Amino acid sequence: MTITSARERLDGLWRRGLEFLGTDVAIMGGAMSWISERHLVSAISNAGGFGVIAAGSMDPDRLATEIAATQELTARPFGVNLITMHPQLDRLIDVCGELQVGHIVLAGGLPPTTAIKRAKDTGAKVICFAPALVAAKKLVRSGADALVIEGTEAGGHIGPVATGVLAQEILPAMAALVPVFVAGGLGRGEAIVSYLEMGAVGAQLGTRFVCATECVAHQNFKKAFIRAAARDAVPTVQVDPAFPVIPVRALANEGSRRFVEFQHEVIRRFRAGELENKEAQLEIEHFWAGALRRAVIDGDVETGSVMAGQSVGMVTREQPCAEILTELVDQAVTALAGRLPTPALPVS
Numbered sequence: 001m002t003i004t005s006a007r008e009r010l011d012g013l014w015r016r017g018l019e020f021l022g023t024d025v026a027i028m029g030g031a032m033s034w035i036s037e038r039h040l041v042s043a044i045s046n047a048g049g050f051g052v053i054a055a056g057s058m059d060p061d062r063l064a065t066e067i068a069a070t071q072e073l074t075a076r077p078f079g080v081n082l083i084t085m086h087p088q089l090d091r092l093i094d095v096c097g098e099l100q101v102g103h104i105v106l107a108g109g110l111p112p113t114t115a116i117k118r119a120k121d122t123g124a125k126v127i128c129f130a131p132a133l134v135a136a137k138k139l140v141r142s143g144a145d146a147l148v149i150e151g152t153e154a155g156g157h158i159g160p161v162a163t164g165v166l167a168q169e170i171l172p173a174m175a176a177l178v179p180v181f182v183a184g185g186l187g188r189g190e191a192i193v194s195y196l197e198m199g200a201v202g203a204q205l206g207t208r209f210v211c212a213t214e215c216v217a218h219q220n221f222k223k224a225f226i227r228a229a230a231r232d233a234v235p236t237v238q239v240d241p242a243f244p245v246i247p248v249r250a251l252a253n254e255g256s257r258r259f260v261e262f263q264h265e266v267i268r269r270f271r272a273g274e275l276e277n278k279e280a281q282l283e284i285e286h287f288w289a290g291a292l293r294r295a296v297i298d299g300d301v302e303t304g305s306v307m308a309g310q311s312v313g314m315v316t317r318e319q320p321c322a323e324i325l326t327e328l329v330d331q332a333v334t335a336l337a338g339r340l341p342t343p344a345l346p347v348s
């Protein structure tokens with residue numbers, strides 16, 4: 001296959017993704033709290049991809065400011081990612097509506113049907129995360145316009161199942177119903193192509209964009225990414241199933257080592273009758289409060305939370321968003337160009 005026909009093939013494979021997002025490239029920059037603000041989001045969108053503002057840590061006024069500032073920096077489409085359990089979720093959805101955000105991503109747990117409806121009523125297209133096939137079906141019944149399936153290789157909050165397994169379970173059943181984007185562990189274009197060939201319409205990448213030149217993350221945070229290998233990005237350790245820990249994939253550091261000791265100490269105090277069960281659980285949950293901000297903004301990569309996916313090993317230098325997207329597309333096109341032309345099926 002020639003390079004030109006390989007590019008046409010790529011555009012054919014992700015056409016539904018391009019149409020759904022309104023972009024040149026069906027690659028979403030996954031929202032990352034403290035990281036995905038106006039600069040990174042507009043840079044991804046201006047480079048032909050789809051930037052997504054992470055509203056996780058924002059109140060409605062702050063979100064309104066960020067959306068307006070992003071609109072100043074790009075005329076291209078971008079989305080807003082809202083965390084479903086945010087206490088002001090309804091108001092955040094309304095802010096998206098007032099500022100005519102085209103796409104709302106509902107993340108962090110299965111969104112209630114009422115939230116999906118409210119988001120759709122703003123006129124936005126609604127994208128939801130599907131952690132399993134049953135959830136995917138339910139979300140589509142509830143009105144989700146598109147799905148993201150995200151495997152355990154991803155950075156940040158994770159589920160237990162690998163991207164490749166989710167793709168095999170969910171794509172054959174759902175791809176014909178709604179556009180499905182694949183996320184988790186994607187660092188190169190060849191991998192994106194393989195999921196497009198399975199029926200996905202595009203990809204979502206987070207880790208790969210952290211070291212974008214336009215990304216505001218502290219230099220220490222970026223250097224930690226550049227130094228790290230895939231095996232350094234590990235899920236949080238839970239020492240006792242009676243005290244569950246929300247699994248987050250991050251670079252192992254002093255903070256993650258202290259977290260293990262901290263859990264042992266809290267559980268010892270619980271067993272000694274010094275703490276109630278609920279108090280112990282809350283202490284464990286609060287350990288990481290503010291830790292992502294500390295790492296991303298203050299540069300404390302020793303005790304902060306350096307959330308990163310396994311694709312961190314493929315982050316080797318700081319690069320502009322446009323270069324990252326061009327690299328991914330070139331790899332995808334080269335992979336397709338290497339495929340044998342599809343033989344005509346015999347007529348039976």
Ligand SMILES: Cc1cc2nc3c(=O)[nH]c(=O)nc-3n(C[C@H](O)[C@H](O)[C@H](O)COP(=O)(O)O)c2cc1C
Nearest residue numbers: 030031032033107154155156184185206207307309
């Ligand atoms: C530092 C960091 C912060 C993240 N924060 C969020 C978030 O606030 N909301 C969300 O839905 N996903 C969040 N994610 C997940 C990304 O949006 C994206 O889905 C994920 O990074 C894709 O997998 P990858 O890291 O293997 O590329 C975060 C990921 C990272 C690395």
